[in-house]
Amino acid sequence: MNQCSACVVRNRAICSDLDARELQALNKIGRQAKVESGQSVIWEGEDSLLVANVIDGVLKLTTSLDDGRQQIVGIVYPSDFIGRPFGQKSFQTVTALTDAQLCVFPRASFDEFAKSHPKLEHKLLDKTLTELDRARDWMLLLGRKTAPEKMASFLLEMSDRLADKSCADNPATTSFEIPFGRQQVADILGLTIETVSRQFSRLRKQGVIDLPDRRTVSILDRETLVREAELQSA
Amino acid sequence: MNQCSACVVRNRAICSDLDARELQALNKIGRQAKVESGQSVIWEGEDSLLVANVIDGVLKLTTSLDDGRQQIVGIVYPSDFIGRPFGQKSFQTVTALTDAQLCVFPRASFDEFAKSHPKLEHKLLDKTLTELDRARDWMLLLGRKTAPEKMASFLLEMSDRLADKSCADNPATTSFEIPFGRQQVADILGLTIETVSRQFSRLRKQGVIDLPDRRTVSILDRETLVREAELQSA
DNA sequence: CGAAAGGTTGAGTGCTGTCAACGTCCGTGG
DNA sequence: CCACGGACGTTGACAGCACTCAACCTTTCG
Numbered sequence: 001m002n003q004c005s006a007c008v009v010r011n012r013a014i015c016s017d018l019d020a021r022e023l024q025a026l027n028k029i030g031r032q033a034k035v036e037s038g039q040s041v042i043w044e045g046e047d048s049l050l051v052a053n054v055i056d057g058v059l060k061l062t063t064s065l066d067d068g069r070q071q072i073v074g075i076v077y078p079s080d081f082i083g084r085p086f087g088q089k090s091f092q093t094v095t096a097l098t099d100a101q102l103c104v105f106p107r108a109s110f111d112e113f114a115k116s117h118p119k120l121e122h123k124l125l126d127k128t129l130t131e132l133d134r135a136r137d138w139m140l141l142l143g144r145k146t147a148p149e150k151m152a153s154f155l156l157e158m159s160d161r162l163a164d165k166s167c168a169d170n171p172a173t174t175s176f177e178i179p180f181g182r183q184q185v186a187d188i189l190g191l192t193i194e195t196v197s198r199q200f201s202r203l204r205k206q207g208v209i210d211l212p213d214r215r216t217v218s219i220l221d222r223e224t225l226v227r228e229a230e231l232q233s234a
Numbered sequence: 235m236n237q238c239s240a241c242v243v244r245n246r247a248i249c250s251d252l253d254a255r256e257l258q259a260l261n262k263i264g265r266q267a268k269v270e271s272g273q274s275v276i277w278e279g280e281d282s283l284l285v286a287n288v289i290d291g292v293l294k295l296t297t298s299l300d301d302g303r304q305q306i307v308g309i310v311y312p313s314d315f316i317g318r319p320f321g322q323k324s325f326q327t328v329t330a331l332t333d334a335q336l337c338v339f340p341r342a343s344f345d346e347f348a349k350s351h352p353k354l355e356h357k358l359l360d361k362t363l364t365e366l367d368r369a370r371d372w373m374l375l376l377g378r379k380t381a382p383e384k385m386a387s388f389l390l391e392m393s394d395r396l397a398d399k400s401c402a403d404n405p406a407t408t409s410f411e412i413p414f415g416r417q418q419v420a421d422i423l424g425l426t427i428e429t430v431s432r433q434f435s436r437l438r439k440q441g442v443i444d445l446p447d448r449r450t451v452s453i454l455d456r457e458t459l460v461r462e463a464e465l466q467s468a
Numbered sequence: 469c470g471a472a473a474g475g476t477t478g479a480g481t482g483c484t485g486t487c488a489a490c491g492t493c494c495g496t497g498g
Numbered sequence: 499c500c501a502c503g504g505a506c507g508t509t510g511a512c513a514g515c516a517c518t519c520a521a522c523c524t525t526t527c528g
Contacts, residue, residue, distance in 0.1 A: 001284040045284070061370065063370060063371060063373070064374070065374070065378060065379075065464050066464060067306045067464065069378045070378070071373055071377040073370035073372040073373045073374070073379050074370065078393040084363065084367070085363065086359070086360055086363065087363065087364075087367075091370060091371055092367075092370060107447060115356065118352035119356065121352065121355055121356060121359055122349065122355060124359060125320075125358060125359045125362060126320055128359065128362045128363055128366060129318065129319065129320065129321065129362055130321075131366055132362060132365055132366045132369060133321075133325045135366060135369040135370055135373065136295065136297060136307035136308065136325065136326060136369055137297060137325055138373060139297070139305055139307045139369065139372060139376055140297040140298070140299070140305040140307070142373055142376035142424065143305040143376040143423075143424025144299060144303040144304070144305050144424060145299075145352060186434055187376070190376065190377025219379075230299050230300060230301065231300075
């Protein structure tokens, strides 16, 4: 009855270093949950009552202002962890961008389990440190880059994460499907949808990218993108 | 000879839960180091060879672009931890803003010690989660707030961190010394020094703040600042 | 006292946001 | 099958906020 052993993120999630007995104990306090695209599972400012591993799907972390302005502060993929252990309230809203499958734990039980299982805490620490590096890196983009630089950086990062490299006949050409619409791209980059749209059009007209349909991007001239991104250590 | 027991951040740093014996073991791999204002101790892109506790002083974490644009992605105070454990390279430069006193460890030794001392790793995890929340909160400011909103948010945050509340005759009036110059304020907020200077002048002319000298700020009308900051959950 | 560093202020430009119209894609229902 | 409507995306005109460039002021320190 131990579903964990068959879990698709078994080797990458924070539980990956646990042995069979520990896994079973953890399994007892958690449960699987399905989340539909668009649904939120954690709300900014609310009490932090649950944490979870992402088994499948993509989710976004957002913070927002009273007047509706919103900033996406993180994108969460399978094997990532969501929620705020050891803290009273959540600072971000977590919303599914696609249908998603989660492995959910009540925060209090998880906290207790984590404190007595150093191997799990170590994995969680490692993931958190990586997320902190990523967040701080993104701050440079938000605070200091121009719209063209933001777009180029975004496309390169998406390509690294999502590109199906195996299918490319021409190694310079990579194609991938962006898992979000224009408004979400704008909320990631700190721009408006109009500016995002204009940047897409400009890059298409310049032959740097192609846009076969509204969600997919083909990078035709990666070198130009790298140049436009002003990469600090390229 | 155990200096740790007399350490001024003994109760707040990541070593605070260790017992005397563990503390002594940790002490063996670390050493105290003095850093002068302006000196860097960790460099962006370089191998991450050391980590440290901050005993005294203020430091900044920065990331930058080739052309010199820079973003401050974190401010570090006494009892905070710097460096990247369990990782090969650092993504930020760490530079002292004042003369500072550090408790430095070689990263490899620290990693090893941490892995075998869950209490220390737990403290580090807690601090890292808090920093991640703070970083993500700041992303909203960088990506979505206007210059007046950024300034107001900045002044309120500084006031929370630094204000000497005990000395205030009028509870609404708080005064504090900003530990950095205009360029650094600009690099925190993702603005230019000219814009920062203009915002200071505007707030002074409107009677919201007073600027007795270039580094100190008195908040005269906190309510107006809160309104200008567009606080999401005030 | 002079020079250098840091800070302020002004004039002008341009990038990005705002507002608005239009186009495209799709699902729904007549 | 087509008409309709709504969500999403694109494009244009325009405005304004923040940046750039430059001059000047203030403070600090040798």
